[in-house]
Amino acid sequence: MKLYMVSLGPGDYELITLKALKALQTCDAICIPTKSADNSFTRSMTYKIVKKLMDEYGFEKDIIPMYTPMKFKTDDWQRQVDIIEDSFKKYDSLSFVTLGDSAVYSTVYYLLDIIKEQHKEVYENSEVIPGVTSFSHASAKVKKPLCVGDSSFIIRPLHKRKVPFTTVYMRPKIGMTTDKIKEKNDIYTFENLNYKGETILEHKKEKVDKYMTLFIDFHNRNEQI
Ligand SMILES: C[S@@+](CC[C@H](N)C(=O)[O-])C[C@H]1O[C@@H](n2cnc3c(N)ncnc32)[C@H](O)[C@@H]1O
Known part of the structure; x- marks a missing residue:
């Protein structure tokens, strides 16, 4: 099956x-x-x-x-x-x-x-x-990045003003601590996805060891604002 x-x-x-x-x-x-x-x-x-x-x-x-x-x-x-x-x-x-x-x-x-x-x-x-x-497709169509350098981007449902949100943290520096990330919901650490040593942790790693690390703080599915 x-x-x-x-x-x-x-x-x-x-x-x-x-x-x-x-x-x-x-x-x-x-x-x-x-x-x-x-x-x-x-x-x-x-x-x-x-x-x-x-x-x-x-x-x-x-x-x-x-x-x-x-x-x-x-x-x-x-x-x-x-x-x-x-x-x-x-x-x-x-x-x-x-x-x-x-x-x-x-x-x-x-x-x-x-x-x-x-x-x-x-x-x-x-x-x-x-x-x-x-939106990746739309960005490519007009040759404009969604984020580059130190910018970020947000996806929001247009019909509502206040909504629960997921945050993706990317581009860390090796050796940096992650105490600046304020865990709000359900945070995961993804290291070396599809590379050697792929690791997925169901928590925030305290220190960044690899450049290919991203954190996702997934929104709470039951949260109503
Ligand atoms: C239910 S969401 C699905 C999004 C989809 N899973 C994605 O990855 O883009 C539908 C919304 O995505 C956007 N969307 C999806 N396909 C689109 C398209 N071909 N052109 C413009 N906007 C599109 C629109 O904002 C639309 O209201």
Whole structure:
């Protein structure tokens, strides 16, 4: 059993990662969200990308439509989880696809929260595949960096003023202490990701040993401001 949560990138099918493409090629069926109650994909960018990839790379998979009215209701996520769970009766491996990167305002984590609670085996056999965000793409389009040198950048939901936030700390100096980082929520240390000596710690390291270190203080999912 395997569940891939696949980030498709910002809409240009060439901006998908090889890992995401391989997941789509190797799984038995692909779960695709649709806003149409009749389960059609006429308005679905996600479907367009998957179809283009299947045509271009010569593979074909069963498509499982997931009706997603985008109303942010638990019932909607539960229904999608039920479809995934039900599909495992027929298929051994599934991909669920999402636009951009799964880390940014994606349904992926609403579904995984429920899956973690209700279907432990599926959760343990799930893998999230990251992708290119819409804003990385936008930045590249106009050749303007999101941050460079000592600047930073913020992502905010436009419809709300005060919101819980995640902070990513990058570009430390080797040997520096991290006491300046005020831990607010749930901080992790990531060292040498995908390099030799990759380490992920579920806390803030007190001293920086490697340049390739980043800290993420993840926002509290239950916090209401
Ligand atoms: C639910 S979020 C998903 C973000 C996505 N996971 C990502 O990595 O960019 C949808 C929001 O992302 C932005 N967005 C996504 N795709 C976009 C595009 N092709 N052009 C402009 N903005 C886009 C818009 O602000 C939109 O309201």
